[in-house]
Amino acid sequence: MSNGTGNQSLIAADVEIIGTIKSSSSVRIEGKLDGELICTADAIIGKSAVIKGNLQVNSVVIEGLIQGNVVAKDKIEMKSTAKVHGDINAKRLSVEDGVTFIGRSEVNPGGSGAASAPSPKPEAPAGDGKPENPSGGIFGRR
């Protein structure tokens, strides 16, 4: 079902789909999906959406309920009404206050884990409090 405003497909609130959705254009889901969503473009999971299954998308805005894993090539955006039970994997993540999320998160804007770790910075273990580099720094920056 197309909404007539472009290439976006719309699954309306009164629609329930059992099976896999594959799309090369953007998708907006307001209804129920019992299965996977594979979308090479962007997806919007609306407030009334309930998804039981995994998502593979380029980027996704989540406002509804997802019970499954979410893999996004680019970005996952969780709005305040979002509820996610499952693991997420993305390059970028933004979370609004009010979100419910239980699962494992792999979000790394720098790519690999080592690339994003600021190695030359002083490290203060909470146990013994001994610094690797106690020599001051740029303070006052927030």
Place this chain on the structure above:
Amino acid sequence: VRIGKTAVPTKHEFVCYECGYRFTVAGKVRTLYCAKCRTILNQTDYTIDKPHDISIVTAGSVRIAPEGVWSNGTLSARDVIIEGRHESGAIKAFRRVEIGPGAVFDLSVITTDSLVLREGVTVTTETPLTFHDVELCGTFNGTLESTGLVKLLAGSVFRGKLKTPRLIMEDGATLEADVEIGGHHETK
């Protein structure tokens, strides 16, 4: 006709270090009394910029400057900013503790409502830590449980386990963790 806004003095929040009562005071006062227990409170702001081993109790703030060393004694204040060395002794902040880069500290002896880790600060801990609110601009590796709000600002890195009722995460932050976010266990 001139219509202007009435100038309202700035309100300051204080916490009595004797009874723990929170109250606000408009403007500046020469002598600060606790609104509940009537204790005269020390409201001095301190800056530690050399070795220091005498306890400080104040309703104001204490800043351990980069060249400062807190080597012993109890530090009790509304806000504590650590940019230097904290070698031993308990730190209790009624409002918040802010940690700057280059600081030497032991989070396990810090008691506070709100913890701020500034940009450039890296904390690695195996001991699970619990705070009410946490604002992260630096790097945290470990287990953190919050009873309030966790803010991961752009550029911050969190690795480990995170349990919090509320999370705000800015675009550009890194989160590689087992996460439990939900409003089911908020306290206070």
